[in-house]
Every structure is written in structure tokens, then in C-alpha cells.
Amino acid sequence: MPEPESSVSFPPAFLWGAATSAYQIEGAVREGGRTPSIWDTFSHTPGKTAGGETGDIAVDHYHRFREDVALMAELGLKAYRFSISWPRVQPTGRGPAVQVGLDFYRRLVDELLSAGIKPAITLYHWDLPQELEDAGGWPERDTALRFAEYAQIVGEALGDRVEHWITLNEPWCSAFLGYGSGVHAPGRTEPAASLRAAHHLNLAHGLGTSALRSVMPARNSIAVSLNSSVVRPVSQDPADLAAARTIDDLANGVFHGPMLHGVYPQTLLAATKSVTDWSYVQDGDLRAIHQPLDALGLNYYTPTLVSAADPEAKGPRADGHGSSAHSPWPGADNVAFHQTPGERTEMGWTIDPSGLHELIMRYTREAPGLPLYITENGAAYDDKPDPDGRVHDPERIAYLHGHLSAVRQAITDGADVRGYYLWSLMDNFEWAYGYGKRFGAVYVDYATLERTPKSSALWYGEAARSGTLPPVEGV
Ligand code: FCB
Numbered sequence: 001m002p003e004p005e006s007s008v009s010f011p012p013a014f015l016w017g018a019a020t021s022a023y024q025i026e027g028a029v030r031e032g033g034r035t036p037s038i039w040d041t042f043s044h045t046p047g048k049t050a051g052g053e054t055g056d057i058a059v060d061h062y063h064r065f066r067e068d069v070a071l072m073a074e075l076g077l078k079a080y081r082f083s084i085s086w087p088r089v090q091p092t093g094r095g096p097a098v099q100v101g102l103d104f105y106r107r108l109v110d111e112l113l114s115a116g117i118k119p120a121i122t123l124y125h126w127d128l129p130q131e132l133e134d135a136g137g138w139p140e141r142d143t144a145l146r147f148a149e150y151a152q153i154v155g156e157a158l159g160d161r162v163e164h165w166i167t168l169n170e171p172w173c174s175a176f177l178g179y180g181s182g183v184h185a186p187g188r189t190e191p192a193a194s195l196r197a198a199h200h201l202n203l204a205h206g207l208g209t210s211a212l213r214s215v216m217p218a219r220n221s222i223a224v225s226l227n228s229s230v231v232r233p234v235s236q237d238p239a240d241l242a243a244a245r246t247i248d249d250l251a252n253g254v255f256h257g258p259m260l261h262g263v264y265p266q267t268l269l270a271a272t273k274s275v276t277d278w279s280y281v282q283d284g285d286l287r288a289i290h291q292p293l294d295a296l297g298l299n300y301y302t303p304t305l306v307s308a309a310d311p312e313a314k315g316p317r318a319d320g321h322g323s324s325a326h327s328p329w330p331g332a333d334n335v336a337f338h339q340t341p342g343e344r345t346e347m348g349w350t351i352d353p354s355g356l357h358e359l360i361m362r363y364t365r366e367a368p369g370l371p372l373y374i375t376e377n378g379a380a381y382d383d384k385p386d387p388d389g390r391v392h393d394p395e396r397i398a399y400l401h402g403h404l405s406a407v408r409q410a411i412t413d414g415a416d417v418r419g420y421y422l423w424s425l426m427d428n429f430e431w432a433y434g435y436g437k438r439f440g441a442v443y444v445d446y447a448t449l450e451r452t453p454k455s456s457a458l459w460y461g462e463a464a465r466s467g468t469l470p471p472v473e474g475v
Contacts, residue, residue: 016078017081018424020080020424021122021169022125023125025428034085034087042186075461084105110161122169124168140196144201164223171198171224172198175197175201176194191276201255203285209291220294227300242334246331246332300403310336345379345399356406360410364414369416371417376423378441379395385445427446
């Protein structure tokens, strides 16, 4: 029987997952010997997060992980991407591991495995131990060496039971929002330091990958998750094309250049020369960073639209990551950012699945043979329970349907996409936005911490079970 037109089938081994990160969900920030991370310090600093909200309790996943795993299994999810809290495992960022911290993750992994859910570990999702920031943070080379040590500890502890590993999540945010615009922890606004941070994050990825390989079974897969931007110029005017080139270098080339090709793009070095001389790139660094990878993780939300700046226009930069008087784009004073047309999510991010297709095809060309995973994609909406307690979120279903269809189209067009992790499993602490932005497929009542699957969770679970996108009304 021919398939109905609206159904879109995925390869049988396709991994249908959901993603979270430690600081956004765990809470229990003072338990088990955990010390503050830069996000604890930042969120407790007045004025840094909406309403002064913190991850102190978050959604209390630390105590409720069994319930959360059971819910994922009930929904039909096949994979779960979560991150390890570095200060839970290595409170000072150096030296021996705290067993209580490692045991928490061992129990979580075992719970997932016995529920038939594949764990995927992210080693660094932004929660640097505060002690390492006090010693200089990512702009300092030593932080990369510390990361490699931490990666080895976690690899030794969990490498026997976890196949999927991701070194860093979105190093762009760590470097440029953390040390450039200052809207993320540690909140520094130092353009030169943001580029030093980017280099040392690259080095951390390379050294961390080698450290993992030295202690883990060869069958395990090591990847990195980049928030590779889809940068579009407003016109084909040479000045607009040059602006797009600069932002593409600062968003993408600065990471995938060294990681995938062993070089920083010449155009990036030229665009940033008034900010830094890159003298901290030592002999051998590029070789250390350029490690063979088993997969590449792509996080995608919305495209970025740019033009050459009107030299008269001054003021805060709006680029989708919160606004700050300080730019997260060092050296790019000649670039202006624009709102892409079309419908938007609660974050103000334009919904454009064609960007996801474009991104996948780009990396299919640039990294031939490297399997791809969409390690984050999703949308925030102002979800509220109905009087009957149910949470209906048709906008999120439409968003997921559109983006998963783009993934399916890319597979048809020859891309090797092996899986998709919805951001996020459940509502959680959305960084500087606090709890106001709900990205979850599962609704969390922050007063009771009760979890309720939204209709999108049921829809997505059905897709995961059947390997086919269930039809969506009006699509
Ligand atoms: C990504 C982050 C993730 C979440 C989503 C909305 O940049 O990796 O933690 O905040 O955005």
C-alpha cells in the first residue's frame, strides 16, 4: 500500500532523542561535594539573569532522574543526551574525582540502559568550576589541560557503558557570550580574551578527544556539538557578502577550521587582527586540535541575517542571544544584524527549517564521510496547562515536523544524518532568560516540579516509535 503523503519515514537505526544539560536541570548544587560553577556565581550575581533566577533547584533532576528516565521510556525515546557537571565530578577542576559525583552519573547511565535508551554524554555544557575561572578561565591555556584531565576521568568511569561522547557544547557561546558580550557566565566583556577563549576551547576539544581515546574502547564515538550558524547576507552586494564572510568565520570557521581541517581561516585572522595577534596559538596546537572525529553534532535554531553596517548606526547589537552594549563578534564592527522575516518562537527566533537543511548539506560537503547528528533543535513557547491539566502545544509540533522534514529531505539528498535530539526533554533553566522560556516537550510546574508531557512529547514519541512523522493538521 503506498504511504500516505504526509508520512515521512526515517532509516530504521535513526536515533530519536532528547537533550538537556546539567546546570539547566539538576539542581542539588551543594550536594555530594559539588562546588560552584561559573553559572552558579553568575546567576547569583544581581542583574545577570531574568528575575535573578538560578539553577539551585532547577527541575531537581538530581533527585528525580529515575522518574525522568521512566517518562522518556514511556514516551518511546531511543536516546538521551545529557551533560556532566564538571564541579560535581572534580570540584576544584583539578586532581582526583569525587566518587559520589561519578556514581550519580553511573546510576543515571545504568537506568537509561536498562530502559533501552542510549545515553550520549556531553562533557562540557558551560559549567566551568569557578576555581578554574578564578585562575583565568578559558582565556588561559591551563584550562584546556584541565579539561583533558577531566575528560580522561569521566571516560575511564563511563567509557565501558556509554558509546556516544561529545566533548564541548557550543563553544561559540562559551567564548563569545561568556567573554565577549558577557550575557553568559562568567560575564566578561573582553574582545581579545574571547578569541583566546575560543582557541583554548579548541585545544580542550583536541586534547580531550585524545584523552578519551586513550582510555575508552575503540567502538565509542567521539563528537563535538557546534552551534554552526547559517549566515545569510541581505543582498549579493560585495559589502554584504563580506559581512556574511566575517560572521561565518567568527561563528563557524573559528571552530570547524581547526577541528575539521587543522587551520584557522586566513580571512578570520585578517578580520580579527586589530583585536588579537593570535600569538597564544603554539606550535603543535593545530595538530592537537585536528583529531579524527567519529561524528559531528549540529545544533540549530534559526538563521542569522547580516549586512554591512551603516557607519552612522550605533547602539546595542541584537543577534538572538540577548542584548548587551558589548558585541560578541570581535573585529566585526562593520556588520549589522537583521531580523529574518517570518513567524517567530517565544525567543523571537524566526522559524526557518530551510536553514537546517542548508546546514546539514554544508557539512556533508565540508566533512565528507563524517556522520552527522542534530544534537539540538527545538522551540520555546508560552505553554500553559488547560483547565483539564493537559498542555497543548501545536506550534511546537509544527516546528518539530518542519525541522524533522528538513532532516529527512537532507538524508534523501545524500546526507548521513544518524539522529536527532530535541531540545529539550523538559522545561528548564534557560540561562540568562531564567525559567521564563519553556523549551520542553514535557511541561514542568515549577511550584510542584510535577512533569506533564505536552502534546508535542506524545507526537514526538509516536515518531520515535514508528520511525515516521505522524501527520500534522494543516501541514
Ligand atoms: C543552546 C544551548 C542550550 C539551550 C538552547 C535553547 O544554545 O546549548 O543549552 O539553551 O540553546
